[in-house]
Amino acid sequence: MAKAKIIYRTKKGFCHFCKDQIEPDWKNLEVLGRFINERGKILPSLNTGTCAKHQRRLSQAIKRARYLGLLPFISRV
Numbered sequence: 001m002a003k004a005k006i007i008y009r010t011k012k013g014f015c016h017f018c019k020d021q022i023e024p025d026w027k028n029l030e031v032l033g034r035f036i037n038e039r040g041k042i043l044p045s046l047n048t049g050t051c052a053k054h055q056r057r058l059s060q061a062i063k064r065a066r067y068l069g070l071l072p073f074i075s076r077v
Contacts, residue, residue, distance in 0.1 A: 013049025017058075024057045026064040032071060036062060040074045 016031075017024060024031070035043050035050075035058055042062055045055040065071040 015049060015051040015054055017054040018051060024054060024061040026061040026068070026070070029065065029070055032058075032062055032065055036071065038075060040072045 016034075022031075026032070035048055037043055042059050045052065048055075050058060062071060066073050
């Protein structure tokens with residue numbers, strides 16, 4: 001039996017933070033809100049197009065905003 005080849009899906013795009021020369025900040029809730037889904041989960045970089053460096057900083061900023069109560073941990077459905 002032959003093994004199936006795994007094909008990874010990548011999204012061609014650009015990093016929002018590299019393009020605009022800004023850094024993710026926990027105080028900028030409008031920007032952070034675009035990178036979480038309606039359930040409150042952090043979107044992966046394949047879906048958003050952010051580079052690895054800014055994805056790490058983005059997730060840290062979202063977690064800080066959650067801890068301070070500015071963003072929800074989960075949504076109420």
